[in-house]
Structures are given as C-alpha cells and as structure tokens.
Amino acid sequence: MKKNIIVVATAILFVVLFVAAATLYNNKKNSDLSSASLEKIDSMQRDYSPKMGPLDAKVTIVEFFDPACGTCSVFYPFVKKLMNENPGRVNLVLRYLPLHQNSDVIVSIFEAARLQNRFWETLELAYKTRDAWIEHHVARPEKFWVQLGVLDLNMQQLEADMQSTEIARRIKQDIQDAQYLKVSKTPGFFVNGKPLVHFGSQQLQQLVESEITENY
Amino acid sequence: MFNGMTQDKRKTASQQGWILIFTCWLIAMAALFGSLFFSEVMGLKPCVLCWWQRIFIYPLAVLFLVGMFPLDRSVVRYTLPLAVIGLGFAIYHYLLYSGYIPESLQPCSEDLSCTKINLELMGFVTIPMLSIFSYSAIIALLLIFRKRFYP
Numbered sequence: 001m002k003k004n005i006i007v008v009a010t011a012i013l014f015v016v017l018f019v020a021a022a023t024l025y026n027n028k029k030n031s032d033l034s035s036a037s038l039e040k041i042d043s044m045q046r047d048y049s050p051k052m053g054p055l056d057a058k059v060t061i062v063e064f065f066d067p068a069c070g071t072c073s074v075f076y077p078f079v080k081k082l083m084n085e086n087p088g089r090v091n092l093v094l095r096y097l098p099l100h101q102n103s104d105v106i107v108s109i110f111e112a113a114r115l116q117n118r119f120w121e122t123l124e125l126a127y128k129t130r131d132a133w134i135e136h137h138v139a140r141p142e143k144f145w146v147q148l149g150v151l152d153l154n155m156q157q158l159e160a161d162m163q164s165t166e167i168a169r170r171i172k173q174d175i176q177d178a179q180y181l182k183v184s185k186t187p188g189f190f191v192n193g194k195p196l197v198h199f200g201s202q203q204l205q206q207l208v209e210s211e212i213t214e215n216y
Numbered sequence: 217m218f219n220g221m222t223q224d225k226r227k228t229a230s231q232q233g234w235i236l237i238f239t240c241w242l243i244a245m246a247a248l249f250g251s252l253f254f255s256e257v258m259g260l261k262p263c264v265l266c267w268w269q270r271i272f273i274y275p276l277a278v279l280f281l282v283g284m285f286p287l288d289r290s291v292v293r294y295t296l297p298l299a300v301i302g303l304g305f306a307i308y309h310y311l312l313y314s315g316y317i318p319e320s321l322q323p324c325s326e327d328l329s330c331t332k333i334n335l336e337l338m339g340f341v342t343i344p345m346l347s348i349f350s351y352s353a354i355i356a357l358l359l360i361f362r363k364r365f366y367p
Contacts, residue, residue: 003234007284010242018249022257184259 030197033182041193043177045093048170050119053083053091058215059208062093064178064188067107068100068139072187073127078201082208089212094123096174097186102139104171105162109144111170112161118151125151233365234287240295240354241280247273247350254343265309269347272302276354292362296355303351310344 044062061079065072083090098104106126113122125147126133133143148155161167178188181195189196191207192215251270254260262270276298283291311317 003238003284007238007241007281011245014245014249018253021253025253025257 033195033197040181043180044190044193045095046170046173046177049174050094050114051091052094052120054088055091057089057091059086059090059211060093060192061090061204061208062095062190062193064095064097064174064181064183064186066097066099066103066186067110067123067126068098068103068130068134068137069186070130073130075187075201075204076124076127078204082205086208086212089216090208095177096171097178097183097188098171098175099186100134100137100139102141105141106133106139106144107171108162108167109141109148109158111167112158112164113148113151113153115161116153116157118153121151122148122153229365230287233289233361234284236357236361236365237280237284237287237291240357241277241284243350243353243357244273244277244280247347248277250346265305265312266343268305269302269309269351272298272305273347273350289365292358296358299351299354299358303348303355306344306347306351310342310348313342313344 045060061082063072063075063079079092083092096104096107098107110119110122110126113119126144129144129147132147133140135143148158178184181188181190185199189204189207191204192211194207194211196204196207251262251266251273255262276295279295279298280291282288283295308317
C-alpha cells in the first residue's frame with residue numbers, strides 16, 4: 001500500500017535528519033570549543049589554583065570539579081594513576097565548579113583546610129565520605145563537618161577562615177572562568193589547554209598520552 | 217453518512233481526510249524530534265512546563281499513526297483532548313515567558329526556571345511559541361477533519 005511507504009519513508013527521514021543534525025551540531029560545537037579554549041588560555045588556571053605534581057611537568061591537566069559530583073570522585077584516582085604512570089611529566093590543577101546546592105560551602109572548607117596544609121587530605125576525605133554528606137544531590141556541609149575529625153585540623157581556625165572574602169572571590173572567579181571556557185558539566189578536563197571533547201577515561205588517557213608524546 | 221455520495225467521491229474524501237491526519241502526525245513527529253534535539257543534543261534542560269507539554273505531544277505521534285492505518289474516523293475523539301490540554305500548558309508557559317504572569321506564580325524550581333529564555337530562533341521564535349504553533353495547528357486540522365469529512 002502506498003500510504004504505508006509514505007509513512008515509513010517519512011519516519012526514516014525524521015530519524016536520518018535528526019542524526020545528521022546532531023552530528024553537524026556536535027562537530028561545530030567541538031570545533032568552537034577547541035578554538036575558544038585555545039584563545040582563552042589565560043583563564044585556564046589562576047595563581048591561587050591548587051596544584052598537584054611536579055611544577056615543571058610539561059603536561060598539565062586542568063580539572064573543573066564539584067566536590068558533590070560522583071563522576072569527579074571516580075575520576076580523581078584515575079587522574080592520580082595517570083600522573084603516577086608518567087612520573088615527573090604530568091601535573092594537575094584543580095578549579096572549582098560547585099554546581100550542586102551548597103557545594104560551594106564544601107569548597108570553602110577545602111580552601112580553609114588548605115591554609116592548614118590539609119587541602120588534598122580534605123578533598124580525599126570528602127570523596128571517600130560522599131554518601132554521608134550528600135542527600136538527594138544536595139550537599140550538607142554540617143554532615144561533612146563531623147567527618148573532618150580524623151584530619152586533626154584546628155576547627156575553630158577552619159570555621160573562621162571559611163568566611164574569608166578571598167575564598168569567596170576565588171570560587172566566583174573559577175565559576176566565571178568555567179562559563180568563559182564553556183564548561184557546564186563536571187568533571188571538565190583540559191590538557192595543556194585542549195578540552196576533553198568526548199568525555200571518558202579512555203579519551204582522557206589518550207589526550208594526556210598524545211600531549212606527552214608531543215612534549216617529551 | 218455517505219448516502220448520496222458516489223464511490224469516487226467517498227474515496228476522495230477519505231483520501232483528503234487521511235492527508236489531514238498525516239499532517240497532524242508530521243507536526244507531532246517534528247515536535248517530538250525537535251524537543252529531543254533541544255534537550256539531548258543541544259543540552260538545554262527541559263523545565264517542568266516543557267515536560268508537561270511533552271507528555272501531551274509524544275503520545276500524539278503514536279496515536280495519529282494508529283489512526284492512519286486504516287483511517288479512523290473517530291481519531292479526533294482521542295487526540296483532540298490531548299492537544300487541547302497541551303495547548304493549555306503551552307499558552308501558560310508562553311505567558312510566563314513573556315511576563316504576563318508574575319514570577320511568583322510559576323511552579324518551577326529555582327535552578328531550572330521556566331522563564332529563562334534559552335533559545336531564540338531567528339531572534340524571536342522561542343520554544344513555547346513553537347509549542348503553541350504545533351498544538352494549534354493540530355487542533356485546527358482535527359477540527360477541519362471532523363467538520364469536513366465526518367460531521
């Protein structure tokens with residue numbers, strides 16, 4: 001029957017158009033993203049950004065993260081593994097992108113702990129105890145606070161430091177830079193200024209390895 | 217109903233009626249794929265009201281298809297109510313968007329506001345406008361179908 005054919009052909013046409021438009025759109029977005037971030041290299045890292053690994057490494061991973069983001073907590077050990085597998089060649093710069101409600105308070109706890117040289121320990125503790133202080137995608141800073149006992153921090157000092165305007169300024173600047181660099185999801189990775197366009201651990205490893213081959 | 221019509225005329229009427237329902241299906245399919253493009257490809261998160269409008273347009277893409285094979289005269293009975301309710305949500309959304317309804321009345325969560333304009337095609341076409349257009353066109357075609365071919 002002719003009508004059958006018309007309808008089936010139309011349905012197929014819809015699907016083909018959708019896939020074609022999606023492919024075109026993604027390609028354009030990816031090329032825009034790559035050129036945009038290369039132009040905006042200045043906002044890639046700030047002098048206050050926490051750094052891990054050798055400062056003279058020629059490959060730098062910039063990660064925009066949210067302490068309440070599950071994927072970030074899964075990627076953290078993976079990024080550390082990438083650094084350990086390439087000793088001396090890769091370092092990590094963290095940027096804040098607290099997208100979850102109250103995540104910014106957790107970030108200010110990190111920054112305050114940083115003044116007591118406990119930044120990375122606090123970050124790792126936060127990832128380890130995620131289930132204890134995240135409820136329905138909302139961060140509960142008071143529940144994270146009680147976890148901090150194991151770190152031997154000066155809690156009074158910590159509470160005072162958290163309120164600092166400098167910390168608030170840093171968080172604001174990071175969020176601004178993320179918008180500027182078109183990072184809307186966490187974790188958002190850049191390797192030597194190049195964005196991780198197709199998200200995935202495999203893809204991140206490839207990007208890091210290609211930068212290593214290029215620079216060493 | 218077809219008393220007095222010749223067989224040829226009856227065939228033409230059914231043919232034209234089929235084309236009307238086919239057009240309705242095209243609009244529903246365009247809305248389905250279009251909305252999925254906005255959310256899944258462009259990454260625009262649908263707000264609550266967008267979801268309500270989706271709820272009433274997605275089944276139409278299936279119902280019109282069923283109503284075309286064979287052409288069901290009573291297709292209007294079960295598709296028009298969906299389209300009318302959907303249009304209601306679309307108009308409400310449009311009024312929120314353009315500020316005729318104060319923000320305090322809006323049912324959306326803070327982080328995903330229904331009044332934030334995410335997209336303007338050609339500078340003025342917004343998503344609620346597309347929604348109103350689709351629903352109104354479907355309603356109009358269904359009314360014509362009922363009036364002209366199956367009174």
